[in-house]
Amino acid sequence: MEKPEGRNVGMSETQWASDIANWDDETDVLVIGLGAAGASASLEATAAGADVLAVECASGGGGTSATSHGQFYLGGGTPIQQACGFEDSPDEMFAYLMASCGPGPDEAKIRMFCDHSVEHFHWLVDHGVKFKASFYADGTDPMTDDSLSYTGNELAHPWCELARPAPRGHTVAHEGPSGGRLMQSLLAAIGSAGVRVLPDTRCQTLVVDRNRGVVGAVVRSVGQQRCLRARRGVVLATGGFIQNAEMVARHAPRVQACMPTGCETDDGSGILMGLGAGGEAIRMEACLVVLPFVSPIGLRRGVLVNRQGQRFVNEDVYQARAGELALYAQGGEVYLIVDDAIFEPTDLPSEVLAVGEDMTELEAALDIPEASLTHTLERYNRDAARGEDPLFHKAPQYLTPLVHPPFAALGCSEEARCPSFTLGGLHTKPNGEVVTPDGRIVPGLYAAGGAAAGLAAQGYNSGISLSDATFFGRRAGAEAARRKVP
Numbered sequence: 001m002e003k004p005e006g007r008n009v010g011m012s013e014t015q016w017a018s019d020i021a022n023w024d025d026e027t028d029v030l031v032i033g034l035g036a037a038g039a040s041a042s043l044e045a046t047a048a049g050a051d052v053l054a055v056e057c058a059s060g061g062g063g064t065s066a067t068s069h070g071q072f073y074l075g076g077g078t079p080i081q082q083a084c085g086f087e088d089s090p091d092e093m094f095a096y097l098m099a100s101c102g103p104g105p106d107e108a109k110i111r112m113f114c115d116h117s118v119e120h121f122h123w124l125v126d127h128g129v130k131f132k133a134s135f136y137a138d139g140t141d142p143m144t145d146d147s148l149s150y151t152g153n154e155l156a157h158p159w160c161e162l163a164r165p166a167p168r169g170h171t172v173a174h175e176g177p178s179g180g181r182l183m184q185s186l187l188a189a190i191g192s193a194g195v196r197v198l199p200d201t202r203c204q205t206l207v208v209d210r211n212r213g214v215v216g217a218v219v220r221s222v223g224q225q226r227c228l229r230a231r232r233g234v235v236l237a238t239g240g241f242i243q244n245a246e247m248v249a250r251h252a253p254r255v256q257a258c259m260p261t262g263c264e265t266d267d268g269s270g271i272l273m274g275l276g277a278g279g280e281a282i283r284m285e286a287c288l289v290v291l292p293f294v295s296p297i298g299l300r301r302g303v304l305v306n307r308q309g310q311r312f313v314n315e316d317v318y319q320a321r322a323g324e325l326a327l328y329a330q331g332g333e334v335y336l337i338v339d340d341a342i343f344e345p346t347d348l349p350s351e352v353l354a355v356g357e358d359m360t361e362l363e364a365a366l367d368i369p370e371a372s373l374t375h376t377l378e379r380y381n382r383d384a385a386r387g388e389d390p391l392f393h394k395a396p397q398y399l400t401p402l403v404h405p406p407f408a409a410l411g412c413s414e415e416a417r418c419p420s421f422t423l424g425g426l427h428t429k430p431n432g433e434v435v436t437p438d439g440r441i442v443p444g445l446y447a448a449g450g451a452a453a454g455l456a457a458q459g460y461n462s463g464i465s466l467s468d469a470t471f472f473g474r475r476a477g478a479e480a481a482r483r484k485v486p
């Protein structure tokens with residue numbers, strides 16, 4: 001069977017094992033893709049005693065994980081939280097994630113993740129990932145080498161009333177984006193563990209046996225097709241699908257207007273292969289959408305309004321929550337109103353869309369219905385002067401009347417769009433087994449990371465994706481390694 005090299009766009013057909021005359025190589029566990037999920041699966045499968053072969057379509061491992069900011073969402077009382085003086089527990093973390101990762105969060109996965117989060121922290125450290133016991137209070141994304149920060153809505157209404165807030169963002173200690181540092185550590189650990197790696201090798205299709213399920217894969221390596229046999233299981237760790245415009249148009253059309261972020265290889269190939277083998281994909285419409293102009297933290301004192309000049313959210317929510325509401329409920333046309341006292345020029349991909357000496361001028365420049373913005377700001381300023389926000393409950397420290405002209409409206413233009421990546425993917429059990437639409441498992445097939453639907457059913461907290469990829473990647477690798485083959 002000859003398939004074209006390059007991008008898959010529809011469900012990938014499987015190949016029957018009975019049609020394969022000779023296997024070119026074999027292993028216990030075959031891992032497809034070597035980002036954070038694939039590396040973690042490889043390490044745990046090896047630790048469980050399996051022979052592991054990892055194939056990677058790029059010249060080396062890393063994937064989107066290596067381009068990320070290196071933030072993990074971890075809690076329940078990690079040594080970093082404790083050293084920085086924050087109290088947390090698995091139950092508080094669970095309450096928060098159940099309330100914020102919805103609608104329809106996967107309770108079983110969230111429970112397991114919270115109960116084992118401290119253990120996962122130690123596993124990462126044991127595999128060379130470094131965190132620093134220092135708290136970054138100036139925002140969500142430390143560009144210093146500090147590790148701990150708030151990376152979600154823990155302090156914002158209504159979540160602060162639903163669970164005791166604690167910072168759970170754990171950024172790999174490094175100045176600037178630290179995903180590269182993270183992947184250096186995990187790939188070095190793979191080398192030491194003796195995982196065999198086939199670079200420049202793109203997996204094209206899965207091989208199935210009528211009785212034993214998924215038993216291997218057909219790959220294309222340096223222009224040649226090769227058949228790889230997996231004695232125990234195959235782990236799909238190929239990342240999400242934000243770079244596959246056809247899949248985005250079909251499954252997540254609302255983010256077509258956003259800026260896709262992630263490597264070119266985030267083309268959904270693993271999801272399509274999993275579908276071809278009988279798996280189900282769920283929450284395919286769910287995406288991270290970042291509203292890039294509600295950060296840095298001082299801009300939380302601004303007022304976020306829609307096309308009608310009305311507020312729609314407390315401005316101290318996390319930028320991903322603001323992004324979801326702005327795109328999904330307001331059609332993406334929103335503006336952050338600031339005055340001269342709080343305006344901070346930043347290098348973020350936002351723009352000053354209009355400037356005015358008063359709200360009447362801003363309204364006219366933004367084509368907002370007359371008197372609407374004026375009314376919103378009059379009400380906001382009156383409440384803020386009393387330290388109150390009865391409409392949306394923004395925290396008092398961000399409530400400052402906007403009274404210092406000139407006033408400006410920040411927003412996105414055609415060029416500066418909201419960054420986005422996908423959160424949906426193959427439906428998996430907490431142990432990584434891929435599930436069929438009727439609730440059975442696809443024997444021998446596992447998925448993790450961006451290729452699987454993870455903890456965030458929508459509402460996104462930064463760090464969730466790398467935690468998802470590594471935590472559930474580990475489980476998928478271990479489960480595949482332990483599989484008893486009929």
Ligand SMILES: Cc1cc2nc3c(=O)[nH]c(=O)nc-3n(C[C@H](O)[C@H](O)[C@H](O)COP(=O)(O)OP(=O)(O)OC[C@H]3O[C@@H](n4cnc5c(N)ncnc54)[C@H](O)[C@@H]3O)c2cc1C
Nearest residue numbers: 033035037057063064065069071203239449450463465466
């Ligand atoms: C700019 C940016 C910053 C981010 N920052 C954070 C952050 O700080 N914290 C966080 O939690 N999340 C972050 N994310 C999201 C996070 O990086 C991803 O969700 C996560 O890295 C996914 O890991 P993965 O292992 O599933 O995929 P990847 O890391 O993308 O790994 C998949 C690998 O599979 C390979 N591959 C793909 N298809 C095939 C195929 N058919 N055959 C063989 N190999 C294949 C790819 O080349 C790649 O190496 C960020 C994303 C971006 C874009």
